[in-house]
Amino acid sequence: MASTWRALKPRRKIPFIQRNPAAGNLNMEPSIPTHFRCPISLDLMRDPVTVSTGITYDRQSIETWFELGRQTCPVTYKVLTTEDLIPNHSLRRMIQDWCASNRSSGIERIPTPRIPVAPTQVSEPLSEIASASARGDHVRCQELVAKIKALGRESERNRRCIISGGAVHILSASFSELAAGSFDSSTSGVLEELLSALTAFSPLDKEAHRHIGSPESLKSLVSILKCGDLAGRLNAALMLKDLVSSLDIDRVNLVAETYGLIEALVKLIEQPVSPQATKASLVATFYLVSSSEITATKFAEMGLVSLLLEILVDSDKSMVEKALAVLDGVLNCKKGRETAYDHSLAMPVLVKKLLRVSDMATEFAVSALWKLCKNCKQERGEIAGEECLVETLQVGAFQKLLLLLQVGCSGATKVKASDLLKLLNGARRMGDCIGTADFRGLKRSF
Structure with missing residues (x-):
């Protein structure tokens, strides 16, 4: 068992008991009852769950065990008939009571864990999102997307469950469908919410790239880049970076032809909303200027060379690398070199x-x-x-x-x-x- 846990340890840390630094003598720690310890990590269980063999483990430890491809019970070595984990509420309450009674010794009470989302809890709202977007119900669609996003933020397990439920495909298809309509205040709100969810559940697959790369979707991305709120502009830049970095040169050239795209990217670099948005814009710009000399010329005509040189004067390592990469790409065109000669x-x-x-x-x-x-x-x-x-x-x-x-x-x-x-x-x-x-x-x- 010890060798098994040593194999798990480097991959994922199991949290230890949080101790109150304001407590008195921490050297006088109470002994943790054996049945409160996880058989895998040997630490106090925070979210005890029982597997099909009847043995209870901490949820994080046994999920890590499953992630490593093991299908047996770590204690009995019997093959598990299912990976379903049943919360052990009685034991959790006993552990919480023990923590409360030993609070004076520096033991903090373990909060009640959230129950992980089930596949059915994911499929239903995703199906409703598809229906709401099909009938153009912006308000309902936005509410459901916010709900899915909130579930994904609760835990990495929830996020994986949502992704495996086809969230990326449905959300990208909904974005494309809603983007086909007129872009107004109601549409921009739901589109920005969809972008936020897509970035949370990234990376995108080929089907999602097809939806986001449609002319209607690109037009909406440009509108959000230009006049969306700060979070919307950041997510639009991240989505564009994800898109152009996955396409071949011919398709990148098609993206570059989107009306107002080059202007929107240059504006975001000139008037940054956050370092992350600037870096995402630079990466997207790199792929665009590297695709053709014509595109590089358009960027140069928008004053990109001067902006890049200003960034290079005083920026962090990551920003400097990206700015130099873009500048090198822009210098492939004569207009870019002419601007640099005069600067x-x-x-x-x-x-x-x-x-x-x-x-x-x-x-x-x-x-x-x-x-x-x-x-x-x-x-x-x-x-x-x-x-x-x-x-x-x-x-x-x-x-x-x-x-x-x-x-x-x-x-x-x-x-x-x-x-x-x-x-x-x-x-x-x-x-x-x-x-x-x-x-x-x-x-x-x-």
Whole structure:
């Protein structure tokens, strides 16, 4: 039994008794009665349940046992005829009374657990949601979705039960059906509630992606991105990220053609409602700009390059990685590079992010620099190309690229870094290399 519990321990923690820190001497702990302990975890049971063999366990421990694929009773080793768990109310009340009587010793009373949802409790409201959305009953649909979402929040077991009951399919189909109508205040409320539930029960399957990726659904997503409440805009961004990250390039291009989508994403990046929403918008934008040069050009025309450079100046690691990935994608188009050439922060910020952020950030920063330095002379003429290389030298790129090659990097990054060094080496006669972090001495003002 001990070896079995050691196998379970790393995967899922079983909660211990919560003790009141305000209690007196915790060294004088009362001895827990043996029949109050779970046979698996040997800890005080918080939600005792009985299996078909008549042995009682703590619900969390025996559910973990089942999750590992075991179909036997841990004590008797008999094969269980069913995984149904019967709450042992009598024992739970005895444990609660014992906790109350030992409160002075620092033992907190265990609260009465919520009864897990049954499959029938899930199928009925889901069926009603489908019916309500079919007849256009926004109020009833919204009430039922809120109920399902509340059940899912109660426990992870409830969430899994709701998902296995087909919630994602029904909720996405309802979203698509309601989105086909006119978008007004009543529709926006139920659509935002559906989005909230879908993100709670994500990830989506292919059928759900088909519903969310329909033209009507995308149109509603754009409307919520633009004028929904804070939670609605966040959920719309998360849903769009989930969608475009799962589609092939051709279908991503179709999504990018949705009227107002690019404008809505850029606005959400420019006027963030939360870090999570900004990051979700950046990931969605990355897939969109990577799908085609035409889409990248549209984003560049909306001023995305300047917004990304501002994010890169002072953001956390995760945000910097995502902003660099999007910037590298936008620089695939000529309009994106032209905007970067004219922005005083482009070269200094990219060089600054070459090292000490992460391997991913280094990869995207090198790629972005390489695209700018490689194309500038061809796109803007001999003089402008030399000025671009000189500026890159002045902010310390040469030294950092040498160090990068010394410490090692991936194959594609190594090739681009080597190519950059060759370009910069040819321009060293025209400008001095400096490596100051604050870029003092630059002739170009910010």
